[in-house]
Amino acid sequence: MKIKNKFAVYNIMMLITPILLIGVISVCFLIIFILKFPVEELNIPRAALIDPKVFSEAVGEFFRGNPAALWYMLLWAAICALILVLSTTVMTRLMSKSIENPINELDRAADYIRGGNLNFEFMGSNYDEIDMLCNNFDTMRRELKKAQENEQCMKKERSMLLANISHDLKTPITSIKGYIEGIRDGVADTPEKMNRYLDTIHAKAEVIDDMVNNLSTFSNLELSRLTFNFETADINAFVNEFLEDYRLDFEKNNIKLINNISADIAYVKLDREKMSRVFANLADNAVKYKREDNPSLEITTFTRDGGVYVYISDNGIGIGEKELQNVFDGFYRVDGSRSIKGSGLGLGIAKQIVEKHGGKIWLKSDGLGKGTTAVVYLPAAG
Numbered sequence: 340m341k342i343k344n345k346f347a348v349y350n351i352m353m354l355i356t357p358i359l360l361i362g363v364i365s366v367c368f369l370i371i372f373i374l375k376f377p378v379e380e381l382n383i384p385r386a387a388l389i390d391p392k393v394f395s396e397a398v399g400e401f402f403r404g405n406p407a408a409l410w411y412m413l414l415w416a417a418i419c420a421l422i423l424v425l426s427t428t429v430m431t432r433l434m435s436k437s438i439e440n441p442i443n444e445l446d447r448a449a450d451y452i453r454g455g456n457l458n459f460e461f462m463g464s465n466y467d468e469i470d471m472l473c474n475n476f477d478t479m480r481r482e483l484k485k486a487q488e489n490e491q492c493m494k495k496e497r498s499m500l501l502a503n504i505s506h507d508l509k510t511p512i513t514s515i516k517g518y519i520e521g522i523r524d525g526v527a528d529t530p531e532k533m534n535r536y537l538d539t540i541h542a543k544a545e546v547i548d549d550m551v552n553n554l555s556t557f558s559n560l561e562l563s564r565l566t567f568n569f570e571t572a573d574i575n576a577f578v579n580e581f582l583e584d585y586r587l588d589f590e591k592n593n594i595k596l597i598n599n600i601s602a603d604i605a606y607v608k609l610d611r612e613k614m615s616r617v618f619a620n621l622a623d624n625a626v627k628y629k630r631e632d633n634p635s636l637e638i639t640t641f642t643r644d645g646g647v648y649v650y651i652s653d654n655g656i657g658i659g660e661k662e663l664q665n666v667f668d669g670f671y672r673v674d675g676s677r678s679i680k681g682s683g684l685g686l687g688i689a690k691q692i693v694e695k696h697g698g699k700i701w702l703k704s705d706g707l708g709k710g711t712t713a714v715v716y717l718p719a720a721g
Contacts, residue, residue: 346434353430360422368415441469445476457484508550511543549623553684556616565613567695571720572609574647575600575640581618582638589636592626597637605640605647606720613692617700618651620685621713625653628711646698646718654710663702693717 451459457480518536527533556565578600589596625636639650658666667690686702693700698717704710 345437349430349434353427356430357423357426360426361419364418364422365415368411371411438469441473445473448476448480452480452483457487508547511546515540515543553620553688556684556688567610567613569608569610569696571606572611573604574607574609574649574717575603575605577609577611577614578618578638578640578649581615581622585619585622588622588626592629593634594626594629595633595635597635599637599639601640601642603642605642607647607717608696608720609717610692610696614696617689617692617715620689621651621715624685624711624713625651625655628655629653630655630708642719644716646716649715649717650712651715652710652712657707657709658702658704658711659707660704663704666702667700 448459451457459480518540521527522533522536527536579598582596582598582600586596622636633654635654637650637652639648639652641648667686690700693715696717698715700713700715703712703714
């Protein structure tokens, strides 16, 4: 009920209640008055009482002859006044109480929130306006609670970041130091050994460089500082160009490349540099988690649902069903891959970049040892 409607009800009750009570009291006093003070002795016809002058003279004569009756009249007037004051006070109190309760509830809720307690039940109100305010306040509480939970998750992720960075940097840095000490000690005493040592140092440095780049990109994405330069481009031609750039990496890792890219032209809005990082991260995962015997990678594209699908399928170690829900979280790696180099940022970066393009990305896998398919969907350029 709206406040103005409730006030109207209380006003009616405030008017009717004293009238009824005063009416009852007046009837009681009238009966007592008639029984105690008979008026027949005035000898005045009732019709004559219609004349105000006659009536006032009769009343004056009656009270002069019955002075005690005046006290009854004063008592009646005092009781009527008391009824009027009490009924008004009670109704006003009830009306103010019905408004005070939800307001006090809001005040207590504000104290809880100020103290950091967001786990409490929030009561509503019978008044529509105050109930709406209570609902909005409770919505704010739920949003604050959600933000608090997100902050706790971020703290946990930052802790995981520090743990992963320390773990992932330690291995290549230790290797670099070991090979450099070997060179200093003269262990690399032949040109072949020297070249192998230098190649290993370079490879470990690339791992560190890739990790730092991923951290920088992820941080800029989280802070919305990464700028995108979109252009209309043929996604099929773009993927073909990317595969040519990565062909040597696949051959070096003995990965058989199967190209099923559509020959049709499919235009999408594209930031070439950022989307290259998406496919680079997906390709790196295919290399990291490849199977030992006959590894392969199949790239397929097709147009459907108002956009273009890019399927990147490998026959590697696969992912468990429960893990599929978490692989796009920052710093996350499936349990079976903890010993494999990387910060766990690749898929998190890929997801944010694809979403900035208005698209979607997800993984499919039939289980461990059965390979993984990464699906990238980008809407067609309008």
